[in-house]
Amino acid sequence: MKLQHFYLYRALVTSGVKPPLVPNGLIREGPEKRLQRQFFYWGSRTLKLILAAIFFTIFWLAPAAAETPRSINMKLLVVSADGNEPVFSGIKSILNQIGVPYDTLVASKTPLTAQTLSDGLGAGRYQGVLLTTGNLAYEASPNNWQSAFTQAQWQMLWQYEADFRVRQATLYTYPAGAPDNYGLTPISAADTNYTPLKASLTTAGQQLFGYLNPASPVSITGAWTYLVKPISSSNPVSLLNTADGYSLASIYTYPDGRQNLAITTDGNPELTHTLLLGYGVVNWVSKGFFLGERKVYLNAQPDDIMIADDIWDPLRLSDQTGSEYRITGNDYNRLITWQNAVRASNTNAAQIELEMPYNGVGASGIYPNDTLTAAIRSKPSQFKWLSHTYEHELLTDISYANALAQLSKNHTVAQQLGFTKYQKDSMIQPEISGLNNPEFLRAAKDFGIRYILSDTSQPGWKNPSPNTGFYSLHQPSILIIPRYPTNLYYNVSTPTEWLSEYNYFYAPGGLFPTWDHKLTYSELLNKESEIWLRYLLKFDLNSVMFHQTNLRAYDNKNSLLGDLINATLAKYNSMYKLPIRSPSQHDTGLLMAARMAYNDSGVSGRIVLGITNSISLKTVKPVKAPLTGINYGTVKETYGGQTISTISLGANGTLTIPAPAW
Incomplete structure (x- = not known):
């Protein structure tokens, strides 16, 4: 899969002399592609210092306002740079198949704002965030690649995730440059169109992807893959490793408590590894409970x-x-x-x-x-x-x-x-x-x-x-x-x-x-x-x-x-x-009819945070809503090690049930 990634080089220019060829870091993803270079040159030394000071003050020193969480919608946010990434189609396909509610944000067309994430009064809009790529790069103009988020928007997202303890996954991650390295060091890359790459689940990976057969490696084929190493032995925690010790999936925990699951191989709706890993990513981002189900x-x-x-x-x-x-x-x-x-x-x-x-x-x-x-x-x-x-x-x-x-x-x-x-x-x-x-x-x-x-x-x-x-x-x-x-x-x-x-x-x-x-x-x-x-x-x-x-x-x-x-x-x-x-x-007819009613019902859930957490459900039309990871009522079953409860609600019905720890 071809997808272009870039660095945003942040060295502050302190002289009036145009710097030597320092890369802004555009990488084109094929072995035949060489490192593409872009440069910032803003004119006089005085202007550079002023702009650098303003940039540093606004985007680095001024954090987004902290917020005390009271509740969180049971919905995921999928963020794409321009809507064209193959992994964007891949994750939407998986969410649609499971029936998990989600919104999409194409960041180069619709700016991220504070109101996108919460009402500012403690009501969060998303229980998890999925980024198509680690840096949300897109081609703003010919040969001009940049992040679809400004630094202020990145800070806004991170503050929301920290405040509401919301997890994030970057579905195709180049771990260097802006905005983050996700605790990883890039070593090389592989074009698996020609040579498939096999990777095995680590102990942590076997827990997160518990539905996969750990005796067999996950085969990566048809996707450009970055081969990386964790920056330390304890953080990030690798989930999927090649025989050479390269990590293809890992979880990094930040000092403020945030967590990101990074995958360094591309994907699309038909690639086997996308299908194998997709459910585990959704389940992890949702903290193990969500509206929807899979069998x-x-x-x-x-x-x-x-x-x-x-x-x-x-x-x-x-x-x-x-x-x-x-x-x-x-x-x-x-x-x-x-x-x-x-x-x-x-x-x-x-x-x-x-x-x-x-x-x-x-x-x-x-x-x-x-x-x-x-x-x-x-x-x-x-x-x-x-x-x-x-x-x-x-x-x-x-x-x-x-x-x-x-x-x-x-x-x-x-x-x-x-x-x-x-x-x-x-x-x-x-x-x-x-x-x-x-x-x-x-x-x-x-x-x-x-x-x-x-x-x-x-x-x-x-x-x-x-x-x-x-x-x-x-x-x-x-x-x-x-x-x-x-x-x-x-x-x-x-x-x-x-x-x-x-x-x-x-x-x-x-x-x-x-x-x-x-x-x-x-x-x-x-x-x-x-x-x-x-x-x-x-x-x-x-x-x-x-x-x-x-x-x-x-x-x-x-x-x-x-x-x-x-x-x-x-x-x-x-x-x-x-x-x-x-x-x-x-029975297929019954299952399809139930899924059609679920899709059309307008059902929604909200996690209410407190001494004892609860889930507040409401619907417009009658529904039998499946909740994975929830043990409630009499209509429930265990599948793949998770309890799936089916909650019946009448027209304009509401119900409050216990929720797991958040």
Whole structure:
């Protein structure tokens, strides 16, 4: 990542002679970039002395007024220099995913004032501060880099943090020059676009990033990184060290009690290290309690269970040969064995369970030598089940009566086969059709459907915000849940078939040439598992689409979907210690509806400081507000070592609850 940093050289010029080439310290971040030099030259010696004296008196000797804190908003302040830093997008993405309230300040456009931080009477506006870069440098004019804060504004911020005991994090820190070195000495730098950098958690880092797997190093790649050393052995406290002893993350404590968490590598919303470290930074800045929550989700939905799908022919490079595949009873039983093994393999995966969208017509006797229906009937409780209509009929132009019949007949099959993990109010539309068909939606509503799907690859159907969906314009009681497509295609059942079709699209000479060679099966799994891994690391609630062909026990043991989940979990388990949840579509709908209500509620919290601290909550609309790090009420759970309490408030409701020490 390219981001330019600078020093503000503060040596007071005491003679009328232009000084030798003393750097103002603009550093361009590539090994090919040399030190860029700027100079201050203000004219006569007398003028220099006068200006220096004024500057020193105003900005260095005159501190901001101290303030006695009474309360603090449960909200974070994210400060950017010009709004263009990659880490600015990165931290906003993390906060949005968790649901933490925050404000942004683009300092080069909106000046920081005392009123930004508090009302001046003891009411603080922010419980934590996140700076995109350590010096908030931006290019004010061509080749003229300066801090977006004046020295007076830096002092104002520091005074607020000291008075209110508010923590600060600098998300991409060059530790030298103005305004601070954060207790670090710069040694060198690394361009990890070419050579990834690995760093391990220290003892302090393992405590702060307690959800990470300490046995595996954090890999830094795709980001310019400053390699630094702490100025002393005790302060700052390093959190993340390379094998050579360079610190990439550390906490510095100032004499006035302030603390700053400095990260010396760049980031963005898609970089793995940004995702791994982001939650820990937010949690630390917030002192371990905040509005919002995070959990890791994995819900795989292999459509078309009980019916056949076309199969890709690797020789003819087509799926229009008449060949089909429908999983067998043996495939079904092998899938159960695989799922049990996954759940037993690691505590992270103990709750993983596939959700099976089924078409009941397949159990009606239309397939000769049908072993699948008998296998399902004998073991119906191994998976969750979800209606996919009876005959897989497209719903784009279906009539009310026919739509109702498709839903009713499929529901009858669920009862006949003894599905216990099944909710009548949820369904997946064949080919995600019917979203704009009023007749289908009216039939779905009358049948009792409350949760259907959209496809995030189609225009207009991505999540409006993290972990949220859409209420149907035609039937507002129906929530439309976005679902991710996948490159594990509907028409492949073996590694040979999948690899052939994938390379047909993406290898050199393919329809959409992307890679410089034909991928092997292990390379294909690596790339596709990396995509799924991102969903897990982002605490993404969306389910992922697959098809029943992907469940074939191609070697009488393994399946394509199983291989992909195994590859994804291997990466995940090397990084995280958080248990994965596998909510049904019904439960996903409840979670998304709750998140949408939370986002729209106007809920806010204020930490009231006193002999015994408390949190004052209020809302405009009814809400079930999640509070991480708070143990209150009866609706609560422990996740990742933290208690998450869900507080229910009615319209214009208020509530005061105990708060942790501040």
